[in-house]
Structures are given as structure tokens and as C-alpha cells.
Amino acid sequence: MLQDLSLKFDKILKKVTGQGKLTEKNISDTIREIRRILLDADVNFKVTKEFIESVSIKAMGQEVLASLSPGQLLTKIFFDELVTLLGTENVSLKLNATGVTVIMVVGLQGSGKTTFCGKLANKLKGQGRKPLLVAADIYRPAAIEQLVALGDAISVPVFRLEEKDARKIARESVQEAIAKGHNTVIIDTAGRLHVDEALMKEIVDIKEIVQPQEILFVVDSMTGQDAVNSAKAFHDQVDFDGIVLTKMDGDAKGGCALSIRSVVGKPIKYISNGEKVDALEVFFPDRLASRILGKGDVVSLVEKVQSEFDESEAEELEEKLRKNKFDFEDFLKQIKMIKKMGSLSSIMAMIPGIPAQLKNANIDDNALVRIEAIIRSMTKEERMKPKILNGSRRSRIARGSGTSIQDVNRLVKQFGDMQTMMSRMTKRGGFR
Amino acid sequence: MKLFKNVNFDKLKESLSKTRDKIVNRITETISGKVKIDSEILDEIEEILLTSDIGFDTSYQIIEDVKKRLTGEKDRGEAAIMNIVKDVIYDLLISGGSRDEYQPAIETKKPFVILVIGINGVGKTTTIGKLAHNFKSSGLKVIIGAGDTFRVAANEQLEVWAQRAGVEIVKKDKGSDPSSVAYETVQTAVKGNYDVVIIDTAGRLHTKHNLMEELKKINRVIQKVVPNAPHETFLVLDGATGQNAVAQAQEFSSSVPITGLVITKLDGTAKGGAVIQICAKQKQPVRFIGVGEDIQDLQTFSPREFVNALFD
Numbered sequence: 056m057l058q059d060l061s062l063k064f065d066k067i068l069k070k071v072t073g074q075g076k077l078t079e080k081n082i083s084d085t086i087r088e089i090r091r092i093l094l095d096a097d098v099n100f101k102v103t104k105e106f107i108e109s110v111s112i113k114a115m116g117q118e119v120l121a122s123l124s125p126g127q128l129l130t131k132i133f134f135d136e137l138v139t140l141l142g143t144e145n146v147s148l149k150l151n152a153t154g155v156t157v158i159m160v161v162g163l164q165g166s167g168k169t170t171f172c173g174k175l176a177n178k179l180k181g182q183g184r185k186p187l188l189v190a191a192d193i194y195r196p197a198a199i200e201q202l203v204a205l206g207d208a209i210s211v212p213v214f215r216l217e218e219k220d221a222r223k224i225a226r227e228s229v230q231e232a233i234a235k236g237h238n239t240v241i242i243d244t245a246g247r248l249h250v251d252e253a254l255m256k257e258i259v260d261i262k263e264i265v266q267p268q269e270i271l272f273v274v275d276s277m278t279g280q281d282a283v284n285s286a287k288a289f290h291d292q293v294d295f296d297g298i299v300l301t302k303m304d305g306d307a308k309g310g311c312a313l314s315i316r317s318v319v320g321k322p323i324k325y326i327s328n329g330e331k332v333d334a335l336e337v338f339f340p341d342r343l344a345s346r347i348l349g350k351g352d353v354v355s356l357v358e359k360v361q362s363e364f365d366e367s368e369a370e371e372l373e374e375k376l377r378k379n380k381f382d383f384e385d386f387l388k389q390i391k392m393i394k395k396m397g398s399l400s401s402i403m404a405m406i407p408g409i410p411a412q413l414k415n416a417n418i419d420d421n422a423l424v425r426i427e428a429i430i431r432s433m434t435k436e437e438r439m440k441p442k443i444l445n446g447s448r449r450s451r452i453a454r455g456s457g458t459s460i461q462d463v464n465r466l467v468k469q470f471g472d473m474q475t476m477m478s479r480m481t482k483r484g485g486f487r
Numbered sequence: 488m489k490l491f492k493n494v495n496f497d498k499l500k501e502s503l504s505k506t507r508d509k510i511v512n513r514i515t516e517t518i519s520g521k522v523k524i525d526s527e528i529l530d531e532i533e534e535i536l537l538t539s540d541i542g543f544d545t546s547y548q549i550i551e552d553v554k555k556r557l558t559g560e561k562d563r564g565e566a567a568i569m570n571i572v573k574d575v576i577y578d579l580l581i582s583g584g585s586r587d588e589y590q591p592a593i594e595t596k597k598p599f600v601i602l603v604i605g606i607n608g609v610g611k612t613t614t615i616g617k618l619a620h621n622f623k624s625s626g627l628k629v630i631i632g633a634g635d636t637f638r639v640a641a642n643e644q645l646e647v648w649a650q651r652a653g654v655e656i657v658k659k660d661k662g663s664d665p666s667s668v669a670y671e672t673v674q675t676a677v678k679g680n681y682d683v684v685i686i687d688t689a690g691r692l693h694t695k696h697n698l699m700e701e702l703k704k705i706n707r708v709i710q711k712v713v714p715n716a717p718h719e720t721f722l723v724l725d726g727a728t729g730q731n732a733v734a735q736a737q738e739f740s741s742s743v744p745i746t747g748l749v750i751t752k753l754d755g756t757a758k759g760g761a762v763i764q765i766c767a768k769q770k771q772p773v774r775f776i777g778v779g780e781d782i783q784d785l786q787t788f789s790p791r792e793f794v795n796a797l798f799d
Contacts, residue, residue: 094537095542096730097730097731100537163752165609166608195644196643196644196647196648197646197647198644200640200644201638201643201644203640204639205639208639248752249755249756250754250755275728277725277732278729279729280538280540281756282729284756285755285756302607302608304694305693305694306693306731311729330637330638
């Protein structure tokens with residue numbers, strides 16, 4: 056019913072204002088721009104296409120209750136959907152309270168696995184766990200030395216073997232952890248291309264051997280369109296549990312995170328920036344969403360909407376309209392809200408019905424000020440029961456608000472018309 | 488003297504076969520069986536270009552060029568359109584200065600100084616190892632400067648590559664001034680009559696101002712020993728990088744003059760778009776590509792062969 060009512064309002068608005076409504080042209084412009092933004096941010100082409108299609112369909116059915124331009128409204132919708140898709144909350148690691156927890160770190164070459172392993176060990180150590188780092192990258196020259204040096208720097212022991220057998224290293228590292236009382240094992244595997252069958256087999260085997268609680272896929276935030284291929288290949292092989300996004304301290308938009316999320320559906324668990332051991336952050340989807348959309352005004356727009364446009368108030372308003380209990384008190388509330396938004400066209404959006412009655416009237420900012428002054432000069436009782444407004448009350452209100460009695464009469468009349476219209480609408484179930 | 492004889496086109500084709508599948512086969516699918524090219528087909532080409540990281544602007548530039556060249560063409564068959572797309576991309580590569588016949592001008596300068604720069608994890612050290620191997624195999628006396636004094640175990644990693652290539656290395660303790668490493672390496676090269684000097688640098692994000700300043704300093708210090716050096720400054724880019732590669736090329740070249748690009752990790756799935764984009768936008772030539780883990784897996788970049796490998 057409420058939804059239905061909103062649609063009716065929408066119709067009126069479209070008829071009356073000629074703006075503040077989602078015309079196909081308006082939407083297509085914004086969609087084209089958003090498509091470009093997403094592609095430039097390295098969101099995969101197919102993901103971009105599907106995302107835009109699904110969001111557009113949703114947006115087309117939306118009512119125009121927010122005091123925004125169509126483009127702004129649509130951008131806001133895209134932003135919200137982006138946040139939802141990126142994951143609404145941070146998902147922490149699955150760490151066993153007792154026994155040994157094994158965390159396996161996988162990814163392409165140069166994505167930042169070894170550095171991340173050091174940081175993760177440092178973080179978990181800070182949380183009171185006893186980590187053991189495992190140097191299982193037997194291919195890259197000095198990878199083991201790198202991990203050993205990182206371990207030294209944070210005073211976390213590193214398990215290593217002279218033998219170049221990653222499977223054996225993994226197996227024995229868990230035994231070592233049990234023997235030496237470590238409750239967390241972090242295995243740094245070698246970087247590998249997802250098309251390298253032999254090396255992909257290696258991590259599948261290691262997974263089988265150590266049965267990790269967590270497998271983390273480390274990905275460079277600068278990765279382009281190919282991110283979906285590599286992530287999917289890793290996911291198909293080892294079914295990783297979470298994503299670590301690195302090098303976000305550069306200026307890459309990080310759109311690949313969206314691609315990967317939508318392809319594998321696993322949460323982004325950490326942001327790993329820089330080489331300092333404490334540079335490990337939890338993930339905030341809204342930050343990444345605004346980074347991907349890439350506009351300062353998107354963020355401020357969203358903030359504006361979130362602070363000014365109270366969803367529940369809007370619903371309350373609808374409810375009141377439906378029950379024909381919309382009074383001057385509500386009207387005033389709406390005007391305040393509108394003034395905060397700073398746009399006169401907002402009247403049309405926030406107070407549906409009014410424009411239909413005022414379609415020929417020129418509403419300017421002064422009119423709004425006058426209306427507010429008039430309502431403010433009413434007593435509470437008058438605001439709630441406009442019917443009691445007799446001649447002497449109206450004359451008092453006109454004096455108090457610095458307006459003429461005609462102004463007051465007009466407002467009361469228009470308000471009455473609106474209420475009548477509302478009640479007709481609710482009784483009949485809508486306009487034709 | 489012909490350097491880098493190891494260019495193996497079969498291997499190049501093989502490693503680019505996925506790219507080829509993506510770009511060419513899909514264009515073929517799109518175009519085959521249709522007599523005349525219409526906007527729908529061009530839209531499909533757009534999709535294909537975009538999924539190859541060629542980027543929004545460059546993709547449109549290519550499409551516009553193809554459209555333009557098609558207007559005078561009577562033959563709008565598949566093969567003709569393929570050739571036009573091919574030519575357009577080839578021209579973009581050439582416009583950046585990439586050349587089939589590229590040779591580092593080793594004979595003209597001694598020592599010939601090469602500076603290798605790039606962000607973290609793109610494969611600088613590996614590229615240096617491969618470069619050193621190639622120069623050494625050509626009978627040249629090579630020395631490497633371990634200028635990444637920042638990352639843990641960077642020295643050790645480069646040392647392994649130096650050993651593999653059989654070349655000398657100058658290194659200092661972690662945390663030393665990289666400029667002093669560069670200085671010492673170049674000085675050793677002059678005194679020891681070396682042909683080629685390759686200076687490694689720490690990976691740095693192009694957005695870190697102080698680290699970019701450090702690069703300038705390295706450049707200045709090298710010039711104190713050998714004026715006009717470095718003779719080549721190679722920016723190493725990860726082949727899997729998306730649109731940010733353009734920003735990297737822009738930012739690095741605004742701090743030190745880049746003379747060529749090296750694109751690594753092209754042995755994975757479908758890449759190469761970044762190459763085209765950077766050549767077109769920044770007029771930078773691509774000099775080498777990395778197509779594997781082995782020491783011989785560095786190839787001189789040949790735009791003709793590159794395009795041919797894509798479209799064969």
C-alpha cells in the first residue's frame with residue numbers, strides 16, 4: 056500500500072514539476088557516466104554491465120521521496136548498492152580458541168603476500184596469540200630470507216626447511232607448532248600464476264595436508280580486468296575464505312575488489328598498505344565504494360542525504376497522509392527538512408500532493424519563508440486542527456507572521472484542498 | 488652486435504595466446520558471417536578492447552580510428568576489419584616509439600647505465616636478473632647495483648640473480664642511502680672498465696613524494712660520475728595492472744625521464760592492453776616483456792610481432 060501510494064505521488068510529481076523525476080534521459084546520462092567511472096576504476100567489464108543493469112532496474116521502481124536531482128538520487132542508489140555488494144560489515148578471521156589455527160596465504164607474484172604475513176603475525180601476536188610464520192615460498196630467491204627478517208623484526212619465529220619441498224614444509228610446520236606451543240600458523244606460499252597447473256596443484260595439496268581454518272587470497276588493488284580470472288582460478292582450486300587488498304596507499308581505485316567480490320562472493324578481510332609491520336587495516340566498504348565512484352561530492356551527497364533525509368520520518372508522513380492526519384505541524388516539519396536540503400524543488404519531492412494544488416503558483420523561496428512564518432504563528436492546537444481557524448485567529452496569525460490575511464487564507468485553503476485530495480486518494484485507492 | 492637473440496616468437500605467441508583468444512577470436516566471432524560492419528559490431532569490439540585493459544579513452548580512440556579507416560574501404564569483410572584493427576593498434580604502439588629493431592645503444596657509451604624503477608611487486612629485480620643475463624651472454628662486462636636498500640632481503644634476492652647471470656654486484660646494508668649504492672656502482676664500473684651498469688631501486692608507489700624525490704637524487708648522483716647517464720631508465724609495469732599503469736607511467740616520468748617500459752608477467756591470462764594504452768597516451772616505447780620465470784624469459788618487445796601474435 057505504501058509503495059503504491061509512493062508511486063501515485065511520483066506520478067503527480069512528474070506531471071507537475073517536470074523535474075525531480077527520473078526520466079529515461081536523466082537516468083541514461085547518469086548510467087553512462089557511472090559505467091565509465093566503474094570501468095576506469097578497473098571494475099571488470101561484465102561485472103560493470105551486470106551491476107548497472109540490476110541497479111537500474113531497482114532504481115526505476117523507486118519513488119521520488121528524496122530531495123535530490125535524478126542524477127544525485129541514482130548515484131546515491133549506486134553507492135548504496137556498491138557498499139552492499141562490497142560487504143556490509145567486516146568479517147574477522149576464524150581463530151580457534153584451543154588447538155592450532157592454520158592460516159594459509161595465497162596469491163599471484165608481487166601481490167604482497169610475504170609482507171602481509173609479517174603484518175598479520177604481528178597483529179595476532181598483539182592480540183595475545185602465539186603465531187608461527189612458515190616460509191613455504193621455495194621458488195623466489197630470498198623469499199625465505201625476507202620472511203625470516205620480517206619475523207625477526209616482530210619477534211615471531213619462522214619455520215623453514217633447507218629442502219625445497221613446500222608440502223613437507225607445511226606439514227612439518229604444524230607439527231612444530233604443536234610441539235612448541237604455537238596456536239596460530241601462518242603459511243606464506245609462493246606467488247604463482249593461476250594458469251600454472253603444477254603450482255596450483257601445490258597449494259591444493261598444502262590445503263589438503265594442513266586443513267587450514269582460513270585461506271586468504273592476497274590481491275594487488277591495481278589489478279585490472281584479469282582480476283576475475285585469477286581470483287576465480289584460485290577460488291576454484293582452494294576455495295579461499297577471504298580477500299586481502301594490498302597497495303591501497305597508491306591512487307588505484309581498487310575496482311578489482313568489486314569484481315572479485317561479485318565473482319567469488321568472499322569477504323574482503325584486510326587492507327594491507329605499505330611495508331611497515333603495523334600497516335594492516337580492517338576493511339570499510341563505504342570507503343572503497345566512494346573511492347571507486349571517485350567523487351568527493353558523492354560522499355558529501357550521501358552524507359547529506361543520510362543526515363537530512365530521515366527514512367522513518369518520511370514513512371511516518373506517508374502514514375499520516377494515508378490516514379488523513381497530515382496537519383500543519385507535519386507541514387512545518389517538512390519545511391524544516393526542505394530548508395536543510397536547501398532546494399525548493401524538494402517541496403515537490405518531500406510533500407507530495409502540494410504541487411498538484413499549486414501547479415500554477417510560482418513558489419519561490421520567499422513563499423516558503425512566508426508559509427513557515429504563518430505556520431509558526433499558529434498555536435499548536437491550530438496546527439493540529441486547522442478547522443478551528445476562524446476569522447479572528449487568522450487575523451492574529453497574519454499580524455504575527457507579518458503577512459496579510461489573504462496569505463493566511465490562501466495557505467489554509469490550499470492545505471484543505473490537499474487534505475481533501477489525500478483523503479480522496481486513499482478512499483479511491485488512487486488517481487486515474 | 489645483435490643483443491637479445493632469444494626472442495622466441497613461438498613462445499611469445501604461446502604466452503599471448505590467451506590474449507589472442509580474447510581479442511581476436513571474439514572479434515572473429517563478432518564479425519564472421521556478417522557482410523557489413525555496423526554499430527553493433529563496433530560495440531562488441533569496444534567490449535573486447537575494454538576487457539583487455541586498453542581503457543576507456545584508448546578504446547574509443549581505436550574504435551574511432553577503425554571507423555574512419557573503414558569509410559573509404561569497400562571490403563568490409565572480416566579479414567579487412569581485422570587488418571584495420573590490427574593496423575590501428577600497431578600504429579598506436581609505433582606512435583609511442585616502440586620499434587622492432589630496438590637495441591640499447593651499448594656501443595656508444597661506456598659504461599652504459601640503466602636505471603630500473605617501478606612500484607612494489609612488479610618484477611624489477613627479476614627483470615634486472617634477466618637483463619644482466621642477456622648482456623652477459625652477449626659478451627659484455629656487467630655490474631649490478633643493489634639500490635633497493637629498503638625492502639627486507641632485497642639484497643639477497645638480487646644476489647641470487649647476479650649469481651645466476653654470473654655478473655658482479657655492489658650492495659650495502661639495508662637502510663643505506665640508495666644514492667650511495669648507485670654512486671659506488673657506477674664508480675666501480677668506470678674504474679673496472681665495465682660495459683653495462685644496471686641499478687636496481689626499491690619499489691615505490693608513485694604517489695609517495697619523498698620516494699620520488701629519492702629517485703631524482705639517484706639520477707643526479709649517477710650523473711656526477713657519468714654525465715648524461717642513466718642512458719636508459721626502464722619503468723617496469725606489471726602486465727596484470729589495470730588503469731593505474733597509466734598513472735604510474737605519468738608519475739614516474741614526471742620525476743625522472745623514462746626511456747622505455749618493461750611489461751612483466753605476460754605469461755598469465757589475457758593482457759597487453761596496458762601496453763597499447765601507455766604507448767598511445769604517454770608516447771612511451773615498450774622495450775622488453777617478461778613472459779616467464781626463467782632467466783631467459785625476457786624478450787625484446789617487437790610491436791609488429793606483438794600485433795601479429797595477437798591477430799594470427
